[in-house]
Amino acid sequence: MSSEMTPTQQTDNALVFEELHYRVEGATLLSEASGRFEAGRIHAILGQNGAGKSTLLRCLTKERPASSGRVVLAGHDLQSLSYRELALRRAVLPQNPSLVFAFQVEQLVGLGFDVQHWSSDSRAIAMQAILQACDLVHLAKRDYLSLSGGEQQRAHLARVLAQIWPKNPDTSQAFAGKWLFLDEWSDGLDLKHQVRLSALLRQWVKQGLSVVMILHDLNQIMQWADDCMMLKQGRVFTYGSVPEVMTPENIESVLGVSVRVLQSEDSVSTMIFPQLS
Amino acid sequence: MTAALRMSLLSIILVSVMVLSLQSGSVNLSLIDFWTGLSEQQSLVFWEIRMPRIVMAALVGAGLAVSGVALQALFRNPLAEPGLIGVSSGAALGAVMVIVLGGALWGEVLSWQMSLSAFALAAGVTLLIYLIATSKGHTDVALMLLAGVAINAVAGALTGLLISVSSDVQLRSVIFWMMGSLSGVSWDGIALLGSVTLLALAVLYRLRHPLNALLLGEQSCLHMGYAVQSLKWQVMTASAVLVGVSVALVGIIGFVGLMVPHMVRLWVGPDHRQLIPLSALGGALLLVSADWLARSVVQPAELPIGLLMALLGGPFFLLMLLKRREVGV
Numbered sequence: 377m378s379s380e381m382t383p384t385q386q387t388d389n390a391l392v393f394e395e396l397h398y399r400v401e402g403a404t405l406l407s408e409a410s411g412r413f414e415a416g417r418i419h420a421i422l423g424q425n426g427a428g429k430s431t432l433l434r435c436l437t438k439e440r441p442a443s444s445g446r447v448v449l450a451g452h453d454l455q456s457l458s459y460r461e462l463a464l465r466r467a468v469l470p471q472n473p474s475l476v477f478a479f480q481v482e483q484l485v486g487l488g489f490d491v492q493h494w495s496s497d498s499r500a501i502a503m504q505a506i507l508q509a510c511d512l513v514h515l516a517k518r519d520y521l522s523l524s525g526g527e528q529q530r531a532h533l534a535r536v537l538a539q540i541w542p543k544n545p546d547t548s549q550a551f552a553g554k555w556l557f558l559d560e561w562s563d564g565l566d567l568k569h570q571v572r573l574s575a576l577l578r579q580w581v582k583q584g585l586s587v588v589m590i591l592h593d594l595n596q597i598m599q600w601a602d603d604c605m606m607l608k609q610g611r612v613f614t615y616g617s618v619p620e621v622m623t624p625e626n627i628e629s630v631l632g633v634s635v636r637v638l639q640s641e642d643s644v645s646t647m648i649f650p651q652l653s
Numbered sequence: 654m655t656a657a658l659r660m661s662l663l664s665i666i667l668v669s670v671m672v673l674s675l676q677s678g679s680v681n682l683s684l685i686d687f688w689t690g691l692s693e694q695q696s697l698v699f700w701e702i703r704m705p706r707i708v709m710a711a712l713v714g715a716g717l718a719v720s721g722v723a724l725q726a727l728f729r730n731p732l733a734e735p736g737l738i739g740v741s742s743g744a745a746l747g748a749v750m751v752i753v754l755g756g757a758l759w760g761e762v763l764s765w766q767m768s769l770s771a772f773a774l775a776a777g778v779t780l781l782i783y784l785i786a787t788s789k790g791h792t793d794v795a796l797m798l799l800a801g802v803a804i805n806a807v808a809g810a811l812t813g814l815l816i817s818v819s820s821d822v823q824l825r826s827v828i829f830w831m832m833g834s835l836s837g838v839s840w841d842g843i844a845l846l847g848s849v850t851l852l853a854l855a856v857l858y859r860l861r862h863p864l865n866a867l868l869l870g871e872q873s874c875l876h877m878g879y880a881v882q883s884l885k886w887q888v889m890t891a892s893a894v895l896v897g898v899s900v901a902l903v904g905i906i907g908f909v910g911l912m913v914p915h916m917v918r919l920w921v922g923p924d925h926r927q928l929i930p931l932s933a934l935g936g937a938l939l940l941v942s943a944d945w946l947a948r949s950v951v952q953p954a955e956l957p958i959g960l961l962m963a964l965l966g967g968p969f970f971l972l973m974l975l976k977r978r979e980v981g982v
Contacts, residue, residue: 476730
């Protein structure tokens with residue numbers, strides 16, 4: 377799965393973080409977190425509740441400045457990038473996005489295009505493509521508050537996509553330089569939409585998109601991610617490609633649950649089960 | 654219907670109601686008189702009583718409705734309203750402080766002094782409620798409304814205290830004004846309110862995109878590239894200016910900021926590109942109509958407009974609460 381890149385390309389495109397510390401009110405939520413997320417891949421972050429996953433995501437998206445350490449996105453120190461510049465490079469889907477105002481789905485997605493200052497002409501085609509991707513075409517005129525939880529989640533995902541949607545999405549590197557940060561995006565989505573959207577994410581990643589997602593489901597990580605970073609008590613426990621790091625030993629150390637790994641007969645897919653003892 | 658069409662429609666209705674309201678009152682004054690030339694008395698009534706009053710009603714209505722829009726975006730909740738969360742009574746306390754204390758200290762009190770003091774306290778209350786009810790970018794609605802109850806009580810008590818130590822002359826002006834009244838409006842007051850209302854409206858309209866993003870939460874607003882901190886300061890200041898100056902000039906008129914944005918949202922949705930201008934027009938229309946009603950129902954006397962709006966707005970608020978219980982948001 378790992379794609380070969382020249383060293384210069386790596387320095388240019390990757391998201392690099394060094395020695396991140398995050399302290400708040402005496403508690404250390406993140407310490408000595410370093411890593412390097414290569415562009416054009418899907419990175420999963422795994423860990424127990426309170427292991428620092430969301431905190432790391434906040435530091436990487438400049439939502440909260442780390443107490444110390446630095447983050448470099450595609451060669452730019454995060455501190456030197458304005459929020460406006462950042463918004464054009466990356467979009468963030470937080471956990472449990474809340475909204476109590478009755479936007480139509482189409483209007484909500486439009487807020488993403490507003491960030492890019494797109495004229496209404498250039499929107500129409502992209503809007504259709506995004507609504508189609510998130511299976512929202514039939515809900516386009518519906519009021520957000522009348523949607524089910526999963527539909528609302530898809531509407532937010534569509535809005536986030538609109539924020540970084542390229543002008544020519546059909547070219548081979550259309551999504552190069554764009555990053556997507558997703559905090560438990562698949563929660564509340566039914567299986568059909570999980571499969572559909574993860575396949576589309578993979579397609580956009582092939583076109584250069586970089587994705588960082590927090591996931592709890594081990595099998596989702598196996599199926600969707602290229603690399604996985606495991607966090608334990610605010611520290612990076614291990615990081616590497618999914619087949620390398622998703623071992624029963626690592627998982628047990630990080631999650632405190634012993635697991636069994638089963639290969640399917642054709643050894644195409646791997647299933648991880650918690651061992652009930 | 655396009656945005657421009659909606660705005661034109663509301664503008665036409667507003668102007669028509671203003672024209673109708675101008676003709677109504679104890680002194681006869683019709684469009685025909687206007688055509689054939691006004692008598693001296695009619696001219697005086699027209700230029701010094703009715704016209705300023707109706708223009709003031711429009712300005713106050715527009716300002717209060719838009720301040721509601723601003724506060725609702727700030728608190729991300731459609732129930733945030735300057736009267737309910739104590740901003741108006743804070744402003745009233747500021748104004749009474751100047752009437753009573755200023756009256757004792759330096760004699761004649763000017764409307765800009767009352768406005769400034771009312772603005773300062775309105776801004777203080779907004780900030781206080783925000784600090785109490787909002788943490789980590791999320792507003793606790795119950796806390797916001799309860800804090801509003803507490804601030805209304807304290808500001809009301811302090812205002813009462815000031816009234817009890819005031820002289821008879823001051824007392825009359827305080828009470829008259831506390832019920833919310835559009836009589837005795839001056840062109841100076843209109844110039845003051847007109848300029849700050851236009852300014853605040855322009856500031857808020859310029860912020861229409863970030864305000865839309867703010868409805869998604871501070872987190873998402875930041876991720877969408879908008880400067881959340883400065884946005885919040887501008888929204889708080891603009892809404893406090895609107896409430897402070899209008900309370901200083903005409904007293905507390907409640908529920909405009911609750912009803913108008915709510916109805917406009919039902920009509921066009923929550924997008925601030927349309928919500929701000931349409932709420933301004935809708936607020937003007939509501940208060941001009943309410944003022945007309947207040948002057949017509951008990952002729953030759955008149956209902957204080959603040960009382961009338963409370964009579965209309967209270968049940969409306971209850972309905973919104975019930976609706977909220979149904980959908981659970």
